[in-house]
Amino acid sequence: MSDTIKTSNFSQEFREEIFEEPGADKIALCFNCTGCSSGCPMTEQEPEFNIRKFLRMANLGMKDELLNNTYIWYCTTCYKCQERCPQGVHNVDALLKIRTIAVHNGIMLPVHKKVGQLVVNYGHAVPINDATKEKRKKLGLDEVPPTVHSFPDALDEVKTLLHIAGFDKIVAKEEEEK
Amino acid sequence: MSKLSFFLGCIAPNRYPCIEISTKKIMERLDVKLEELEGASCCPAPGVFRSFDKTTWLSLASRNIVLSEEIGNDILTVCNGCFGSLVDANLMLKEDAALKEDVNKMLSEIGREFKGTQDVRHIVEYLFQEVGVESIKNAVTNPIDLKVAVHYGCHLVKPSKERHLGNAENPTFFDELVEATGATSVDYEDKMACCGAGGGARTAVLDTTLHMTSNKLDHMVAAGVDCIVDACPFCHLQLDVGQTEIKKKFDKEYGIPVLHYSQLLGLAMGFTPEELGIDMNFVDNSKFIEKIRGGVK
Ligand code: SF4
């Protein structure tokens, strides 16, 4: 990438917001050793995904470039980078914070929104299906597990919490736009 | 007799109930009482929900913990994701009074309160630290003669500061538990590598994550293993369903059986493959089942 970086686009506010996350402020101590990115299993598959670069961008406050970079959703959160950083940067937690800021700016992958909607509707990110009900019966388990799936009051509690947190609105947005 | 709440999560009860039943069977044999955590929800999945909105993540996680606090039990998870989510939330709320107050404001709307009285455990670390390798060996009636690729998964050991399970680059506790069943834990290249599923990556970029999985499977095959043993239903899904996806997308067939540790130990305790649902994977395990029927010493 040889695009010119315009310092006028840097957002100090964005940088500070990320630095609120415990351990993310250590990004300021990063000396670019590449310890995080060189061992990253996702970078091995997709070189455009580069945790070191993303955190450098965060340190500069490159808000728009980061939030609209689809690769921020590629991290598997394996924590290998965070374990290895000699400067104690909480690499993964910082990236998750960047994702959070993206979500609160209305940027979210449609497939992730769907997973969110499953939790809003069923209390499970992976709800029961017929094939599994059959397997459960064969194994001598109740057809439906004793989770929110079996207790409507419990599901109501989950829905109440998601509503107070505003999560139902976050994942509902796209449907309204359609 | 020890007593724990069995936190099911999503993937175990709703895709791999074999893990749920196997856990119940082995814990009963080991004299650990499991109580159902009625009305529990998604943990919620850390990589996804924690990325979306920390308050949302904490509210659901704390509710799950509170359900167990109310019956005075520590929580048992059989999933690295649930473990990571609930351990992290529990720790944050125990250490940060202001955060706890915020979360309790939300919980008061459903008539609950987080107190911070209980701990969150993962079946593998619980068996290692509380039951002990010797007791497991004593519970084995049918030693298993298999070469096993142990897959720790990431969130069982990392971030290591919050897990207190020692070295995350080269741990041995899971291998010791596997070998307690009579099996051999075979070393393979890049053993601690991630399966590829976590952080919402499987949902976002399936094919890319399958390349990671495929690398891992290549290394296991090169080491000549009979099966994989893992500690997490999500890794389990990526490694098992993943093989069927890799076959379809990249025309590459592995046919490696994937077992959760509860299933391996169940076999060594004399339960049949069917009782443990080893025939219920998405990969066809029938040859493997024949082999263990004939080969169990
Ligand atoms: S946590 Fe994410 S960025 Fe870090 S090594 Fe793993 S995949 Fe790469």
Ligand code: SF4
């Ligand atoms: S490992 Fe730490 S210090 Fe090194 S480049 Fe990555 S974030 Fe910077």
